[in-house]
Amino acid sequence: MEREQEATLTHIVVLPYPLQGHINPMLQFSKRLATKGLKVTLLTPKSIVESTKGQASSVTFEPIDDDDDSGELIAAETMEAFDERFKAMFSHGLGGLIEKNNSYGYATKLVVYDCILPWAVDIAKQHGIGAAPFITQSCTIAAIYYNLYQERFTLPLQEPEMSLPSLPLLRMDDMPSIISQPASYPFILKVCLEMYHNFHEVNWVFCNSFDKLEEEVVSWISSQWPIKNIGPTIPSMYLDKRLKDDKNYDLSLFKPNVDACMKWLDSKDTSTIVYVSFGSLAALGEEQMEELALGLKRSNKYFLWVVRETETKKLPTNFIKETTERGLVVSWCPQLEVLSHKAVGCFVTHCGWNSTLEALSLGVPMVTMPQWTDQTTNSKFVMDVWKVGIRVKADAKGMVTKEEIELCINEAMGEKREELKRNATKWKKLANEALDEGGSSDKNINEFVEKIMHT
Incomplete structure (x- = not known):
């Protein structure tokens, strides 16, 4: 009973990049955390929160006022401009959310942020809380970018094939296009490398994968930073079936037929x-x-x-x-x-x-x-x-x-x-075994919940 009471007083904020492919996995992770007794709030632009109306979810959606009713957040501006605007919106929204939850007796302990938003660490620090990145891509992709960040290879690529720790031999057309064609994506490349500069400041790095899918690279990454695979982040009723209400993503920016x-x-x-x-x-x-x-x-x-x-x-x-x-x-x-x-x-x-x-x-x-x-x-x-x-x-x-x-x-x-x-x-x-009770991903989630409650 004491553990349950402590859990209900522990609040986690989740900050995804506002695109469908980034929101869905982070929302699914949030649902898993909520079932463990944590209060979880997903902080996202108001125009996206509108699309969740009528959906039952154990996660609270907190709107950031973005003055955009179209849902087309990024279309009208460059990624650089959007990133700065989103940073300002989040900084203001997080402070208000922490104050509101404190008044209700919920102690905000951590921001789980999309790894391409590394500035979230600094803002979380300003409010006296921790931060943990969430990698929405594979461990393999994270390892490739990290090797570039560590300058184990340089761009443009000079060789037709690349040999990196724990990975199979990769040809030029096997590499992420941001690396094989760096001149075409300068800002995205910058974002993909900058996300690592404060990984040494965090206690957890979450990834949407599972251990047996990428065993060798997970083993190597674990020697670099505190990786915790918590995937696959797919509604429970398609996998382990332990969360009976978890039948869909609860959010779609497109209307399905x-x-x-x-x-x-x-x-x-x-x-x-x-x-x-x-x-x-x-x-x-x-x-x-x-x-x-x-x-x-x-x-x-x-x-x-x-x-x-x-x-x-x-x-x-x-x-x-x-x-x-x-x-x-x-x-x-x-x-x-x-x-x-x-x-x-x-x-x-x-x-x-x-x-x-x-x-x-x-x-x-x-x-x-x-x-x-x-x-x-x-x-x-x-x-x-x-x-x-x-x-x-x-x-x-x-x-x-x-x-x-x-x-x-x-x-x-x-x-x-x-x-x-x-x-x-x-x-x-x-994949099912990873999320089953006692499976690798379920174990990682349980270990995190136990530690964050006593932080």
């Missing part, structure tokens, strides 16, 4: 559908969009394709009409429900980390078509390390042709399906 998707999937046989989605940010060029569309058409497979409203104009003329018997194109869908549906045979994905973890955790083979940032490295591991997918090959111009897309889909749904599915099922089992 739930009924249309599920009715269509229900009408199809087991493992007959190719699910295609490139997440909330990736945007294909018009020529690449046409090649993908024609590749799907040539494969002669049933397909469910998520094409965001802003991207529909890139579809070939009459494509939807001509494929209406074999395909369904929607602007957004409930991805977890889709991936866990028996009708889905493979997932054509950009290989963003959230999508990759979802597919691994639900045992779905992948055809990977990486676009930028960490996706190229994730794709390398999907194919060559975890062996749960096939990576498309781009031509000399960087284009993935319709013939290549057709070939990879037919391999994943045909001759290689059994092997890919067997490996995917293995990782699904290990």
Whole structure:
């Protein structure tokens, strides 16, 4: 009883970068903490909090006043300008939140911040509380950037292959695009390196992964900073099923076509559908969009394709009409429900980390078509390390042709399906075990809760 009372008086603030792919994993971690008895508040812009209305959650959403009702926070300004504005908003919002919770008897102990917002450490210190970074990408990506930060290699890359501690040999096109093409992403590269400058000041570094998925690199990273894998951060009812109310992410910046998707999937046989989605940010060029569309058409497979409203104009003329018997194109869908549906045979994905973890955790083979940032490295591991997918090959111009897309889909749904599915099922089992009671991720969460209550 004493432990429970102490827990209810302990308050944690969680600060994600305000993009769907960053908010979801940090929100899921927050739910896990809340079930352990902590009071958890997710601090995020008012325009995003609006999208959570009507959702049941054990986590409190505290709005930062951003004077933006559109939800398009970053569209109108540079990343540099947004970062400065968000820093000012958070600094003001955190102080007010701490004061409010103190008046209710909740002692704010810690800010868990998105690792690309390292200034949160300084602001937390000003208010006399601790801070811990949350890495929304893989341990492997974190290790690559950290090796660059430590100047174990320099940019631009001079060699066609790179050998780094605890990692397989990485070719140029296996590296994150921010490293293989540094001149194209100067600010993002700066952000990815600056996040490490105050890691020596924190007691915990949380990562959205699980130990057995990246064993060697986790072992190496553990010698560098206090890493705690707490993933995969997927709603509990798709994994360990211990949190009965945790059925979805509770937040979506896009409106999914739930009924249309599920009715269509229900009408199809087991493992007959190719699910295609490139997440909330990736945007294909018009020529690449046409090649993908024609590749799907040539494969002669049933397909469910998520094409965001802003991207529909890139579809070939009459494509939807001509494929209406074999395909369904929607602007957004409930991805977890889709991936866990028996009708889905493979997932054509950009290989963003959230999508990759979802597919691994639900045992779905992948055809990977990486676009930028960490996706190229994730794709390398999907194919060559975890062996749960096939990576498309781009031509000399960087284009993935319709013939290549057709070939990879037919391999994943045909001759290689059994092997890919067997490996995917293995990782699904290990992902579940990590979050089961006593599993590595569950143990890490419990250890953190125990320590923060007595800090």
